[in-house]
Amino acid sequence: MHSGTLNSPIWSIAITPMDERYDPHTIEPRWREQWERTDLYLTREDPGRPKFYVLEMFPYPSGNGLSVGHLHNYVPCDVVGRYKRMAGFNVLHPMGWDAFGLPAENDALLKGLHPKETVPRYAANFKRQLKLSGCAYDWTREINSSSPDYYRWTQWFFLLLHRRGLAYRAPGSQWWCEKCRTILANEQVINGCCWRHPDTVVTRKELDQWYFKITAYADRLIEDLDGIDWPEPIKLMQRNWIGRSEGAELAFPVSGHAGQEVRFFTTRPDTVFGVSFMVLAPEHPLVTAITTGAQRAAVEEYVAQARRQSEIERLSTVKEKTGVFTGAHARNLFSGKDIPIWIADYVLMGYGTGAIMAAPGEDERDFAFAKKYGLEIPIVTAPADGSAAPADRAFTERGVAINSGFLDGLKTSDAISAVCKYAEAHGIGRPTVSYRMRDWLISRQRYWGCPIPIVYCPTDGIVPVPEDQLPVLLPDMKDYEPSGTGRSPLANVAEFVNTVCPKCGGPAERETDTLDGFACSSWYFLRFASPHYAAAPFDPRAGDYWLPVDLYVGGAEHAVMHLLYARMWTKVMFDAGLIKFKEPFPALRNQGMIWAADGQKMSKSKGNVVTPDAMVEKYGADALRLWELFMGPFEEATNWNEDGVFGTARYLQRVWAVVRRYIEAGCPPGDPAAETLRRAHKTIRTVTDHMERMRFNTALATMMDQLNYLAKLTPGETGRFAIESYVLMLAPMAPHLGEEFWRALGHDGSIHLESWPTFDPELTRDETVTVIVQVNGKVRDRLQVPAGQGEAANTAAALNCGAVMKLMTGKSYTKIIYVPDKLVNIVV
RNA sequence: GCGAGAGUGGCGGAACGGCAGACGCGCAAGGCUCAGGACCUUGUGAGGGAAACUUCGUGGGGGUUCAAGUCCCCCCUCUCGCACCA
Numbered sequence: 001m002h003s004g005t006l007n008s009p010i011w012s013i014a015i016t017p018m019d020e021r022y023d024p025h026t027i028e029p030r031w032r033e034q035w036e037r038t039d040l041y042l043t044r045e046d047p048g049r050p051k052f053y054v055l056e057m058f059p060y061p062s063g064n065g066l067s068v069g070h071l072h073n074y075v076p077c078d079v080v081g082r083y084k085r086m087a088g089f090n091v092l093h094p095m096g097w098d099a100f101g102l103p104a105e106n107d108a109l110l111k112g113l114h115p116k117e118t119v120p121r122y123a124a125n126f127k128r129q130l131k132l133s134g135c136a137y138d139w140t141r142e143i144n145s146s147s148p149d150y151y152r153w154t155q156w157f158f159l160l161l162h163r164r165g166l167a168y169r170a171p172g173s174q175w176w177c178e179k180c181r182t183i184l185a186n187e188q189v190i191n192g193c194c195w196r197h198p199d200t201v202v203t204r205k206e207l208d209q210w211y212f213k214i215t216a217y218a219d220r221l222i223e224d225l226d227g228i229d230w231p232e233p234i235k236l237m238q239r240n241w242i243g244r245s246e247g248a249e250l251a252f253p254v255s256g257h258a259g260q261e262v263r264f265f266t267t268r269p270d271t272v273f274g275v276s277f278m279v280l281a282p283e284h285p286l287v288t289a290i291t292t293g294a295q296r297a298a299v300e301e302y303v304a305q306a307r308r309q310s311e312i313e314r315l316s317t318v319k320e321k322t323g324v325f326t327g328a329h330a331r332n333l334f335s336g337k338d339i340p341i342w343i344a345d346y347v348l349m350g351y352g353t354g355a356i357m358a359a360p361g362e363d364e365r366d367f368a369f370a371k372k373y374g375l376e377i378p379i380v381t382a383p384a385d386g387s388a389a390p391a392d393r394a395f396t397e398r399g400v401a402i403n404s405g406f407l408d409g410l411k412t413s414d415a416i417s418a419v420c421k422y423a424e425a426h427g428i429g430r431p432t433v434s435y436r437m438r439d440w441l442i443s444r445q446r447y448w449g450c451p452i453p454i455v456y457c458p459t460d461g462i463v464p465v466p467e468d469q470l471p472v473l474l475p476d477m478k479d480y481e482p483s484g485t486g487r488s489p490l491a492n493v494a495e496f497v498n499t500v501c502p503k504c505g506g507p508a509e510r511e512t513d514t515l516d517g518f519a520c521s522s523w524y525f526l527r528f529a530s531p532h533y534a535a536a537p538f539d540p541r542a543g544d545y546w547l548p549v550d551l552y553v554g555g556a557e558h559a560v561m562h563l564l565y566a567r568m569w570t571k572v573m574f575d576a577g578l579i580k581f582k583e584p585f586p587a588l589r590n591q592g593m594i595w596a597a598d599g600q601k602m603s604k605s606k607g608n609v610v611t612p613d614a615m616v617e618k619y620g621a622d623a624l625r626l627w628e629l630f631m632g633p634f635e636e637a638t639n640w641n642e643d644g645v646f647g648t649a650r651y652l653q654r655v656w657a658v659v660r661r662y663i664e665a666g667c668p669p670g671d672p673a674a675e676t677l678r679r680a681h682k683t684i685r686t687v688t689d690h691m692e693r694m695r696f697n698t699a700l701a702t703m704m705d706q707l708n709y710l711a712k713l714t715p716g717e718t719g720r721f722a723i724e725s726y727v728l729m730l731a732p733m734a735p736h737l738g739e740e741f742w743r744a745l746g747h748d749g750s751i752h753l754e755s756w757p758t759f760d761p762e763l764t765r766d767e768t769v770t771v772i773v774q775v776n777g778k779v780r781d782r783l784q785v786p787a788g789q790g791e792a793a794n795t796a797a798a799l800n801c802g803a804v805m806k807l808m809t810g811k812s813y814t815k816i817i818y819v820p821d822k823l824v825n826i827v828v
Numbered sequence: 829g830c831g832a833g834a835g836u837g838g839c840g841g842a843a844c845g846g847c848a849g850a851c852g853c854g855c856a857a858g859g860c861u862c863a864g865g866a867c868c869u870u871g872u873g874a875g876g877g878a879a880a881c882u883u884c885g886u887g888g889g890g891g892u893u894c895a896a897g898u899c900c901c902c903c904c905u906c907u908c909g910c911a912c913c914a
Binding site: 021191192232233236237240241243245247264265266267268279319321345346347348350351352355356357358359363364365366368434435436556559560630631632633636637638639641643644646647648650651653657697698700701702703704705708770772774776777778779782814815816817819822823825826827 | 831832833834839840841842846847850851852853854865866867893894895907908909910911912913914
């Protein structure tokens with residue numbers, strides 16, 4: 001842990017006259033060199049200062065390098081880090097690489113290389129580009145999730161989850177992507193396709209898999225959203241993804257099959273009296289047991305056909321509902337009727353119990369199904385206002401129970417509790433909560449990932465690798481191509497697979513699947529607190545100091561994957577007493593997407609990628625940074641437009657001219673006019689406010705505005721305060737040029753260790769104000785009046801001005817609206 | 829289908845319910861240049877007018893208000909998320 005001081009380094013750069021023209025290509029490399037030489041960006045732990053931890057989402061270092069689109073995340077975060085440091089914080093701004101996982105492996109396979117060679121090379125290129133862009137990271141804290149120093153702790157966390165009963169192995173039907181040649185988690189299936197391959201429909205595969213029990217945290221993941229400062233759409237996506245719904249789980253006996261029952265979940269137990277049939281998912285285990293001989297052929301064919309269907313077809317909501325009668329009946333224990341049991345693919349095996357009670361009078365899907373197959377449609381809920389329930393569609397709203405025995409007359413909410421109470425008393429069921437979210441499937445049948453630290457022993461079964469034997473090293477493999485059979489390539493490495501049981505010492509085999517890459521990124525933010533700590537994933541002292549992350553920034557595409565997983569792990573760590581906070585990222589912001597100039601996604605194949613390298617070469621890093629900040633609101637998407645970089649380069653040129661003129665004039669201390677002083681203080685006030693709110697585009701607009709003002713003054717009229725405060729505020733955005741100016745102004749230390757300028761509210765006060773004069777809400781005149789002269793004087797002035805007099809001749813006003821020092825509206 | 833967000837000049841975008849279009853790009857005119865995607869100055873929403881001025885104008889339609897880009901209702905378009913979750 002470095003504990004340097006905030007003492008400024010001594011530059012090895014002499015003060016020389018400023019060139020006439022601003023030339024970023026001479027300025028920028030020399031300051032980058034100075035920063036490295038003096039370790040300017042080492043994290044400094046100063047107990048006298050509050051800490052600020054700003055973090056970008058863990059990037060995968062792609063072989064394509066960074067584009068100007070990626071910088072729209074990194075540059076603003078860098079500005080925040082630099083601003084916060086100047087504003088008095090100890091700033092932690094680290095960077096590392098999400099290097100394990102499919103993208104790295106696929107890329108290496110494609111190029112016939114090994115990820116252990118490509119990953120460091122690509123990461124070095126990212127690092128070079130980030131440095132080139134003037135981003136200030138403490139590179140002594142660089143981490144890499146594919147390094148054994150790192151993944152031994154990923155494995156350690158796996159064991160922690162396992163010990164706490166949150167990692168388990170289970171068989172099941174899983175999503176398989178043929179292109180990835182591995183199993184995917186539910187979150188990684190989008191529109192029935194692989195999240196990495198939108199053109200590849202996922203299929204089902206039966207395999208034993210490892211899961212993390214994220215569903216055990218479902219309620220807390222929802223509840224704790226209330227206390228964190230995240231964009232509302234992201235919170236909403238998480239709530240919807242978790243999909244909590246309250247209802248009841250009930251069971252009806254299958255007629256003629258003693259001991260067999262259909263268990264089902266419903267959110268509307270109040271409609272049980274209207275249940276006229278039941279539907280099982282085609283994969284439901286009960287199907288074979290209860291299907292009658294007469295129906296067997298039809299049922300088997302339907303099940304086979306459902307299996308063949310792609311998920312896309314199956315999940316299509318526009319598709320007409322289909323199903324087949326099993327021949328069996330269940331006894332509706334409420335209405336006392338025997339009701340037919342059907343199978344249909346609109347019932348999903350993966351949700352609830354894979355079976356439903358159909359209340360066609362109150363559910364659109366059941367209604368459509370009943371209509372199609374001529375099933376009975378009882379009506380058991382009426383609108384609360386006493387009107388009749390519609391006959392041509394399901395009445396899905398809440399209302400009052402009718403035709404429902406002991407529920408008649410009860411409001412829906414009361415009827416729900418009554419059914420639950422009755423069901424519990426009679427052993428039919430109980431109130432329960434169901435979630436859309438499933439457990440997180442974490443095993444991957446691929447090579448380039450964190451090995452799961454588990455051993456299979458013929459006598460002891462599933463045995464976790466003891467902590468002191470970590471890391472389970474990923475073996476070196478030349479031919480690591482996935483087989484596509486559902487077995488990891490690691491299964492072919494005998495030296496890896498064959499091991500001894502940690503319990504009995506007998507021969508045993510290692511787990512050969514690797515962990516989902518999202519496991520690696522579920523705890524990396526902790527590692528940055530003490531990246532070289534060898535005794536634990538993080539030094540508890542450093543963790544207490546730096547965590548949680550004060551500002552987390554990344555794309556909205558991670559709303560239900562990374563952000564949900566990292567939150568779950570954090571809660572597990574909290575429960576285990578490792579950390580004192582429940583949420584890893586108390587404040588989250590999403591940067592807007594930067595599309596290419598043609599409005600499409602920047603991609604190599606489309607040939608529309610713009611690199612920072614090219615922009616720095618042409619305009620300089622500071623100009624590029626400024627355009628990243630100025631092109632629009634940080635959180636909104638926009639198209640790339642290179643002309644903008646030219647514009648911000650021109651702005652820097654103009655700043656150069658103004659500062660240079662001031663320095664050439666011998667830096668006159670100045671006795672600025674009140675107006676000039678006021679403008680300087682107002683600029684500080686506005687820019688500070690915009691920086692705090694991450695409104696970089698308007699912060700820069702304010703700076704440009706102020707420059708236009710300063711450019712009209714002589715150096716003597718400007719004064720040192722206006723120039724230096726301006727340069728200080730420019731420094732986080734244009735760090736190279738800021739440093740150059742600071743040196744040229746005669747300072748020896750780094751501008752980035754200086755304090756952010758402060759303003760005097762007294763000096764921002766205007767002496768005169770413009771009062772808008774309106775007649776009937778239309779602007780008719782503007783008056784320059786002394787500030788704070790009061791309502792009487794202002795309304796009198798407004799009534800006496802020419803424009804008003806002209807309009808008012810022969811009329812009288814009914815009312816005057818007065819907004820102090822702003823507006824007089826005369827209502828005629 | 830459900831949910832969320834967004835529609836403002838030629839373009840990117842500014843506007844605590846109170847001067848719509850800040851700031852910038854582009855464009856135009858002028859200056860300066862051997863030259864320039866350089867630099868400087870001025871102008872630049874639309875219509876009308878010689879001008880002072882004036883009318884219209886924030887996707888469309890209603891409404892609330894002294895006053896609406898901003899608040900409310902309906903509609904249209906685009907982007908994103910979820911897509912039979914019982």
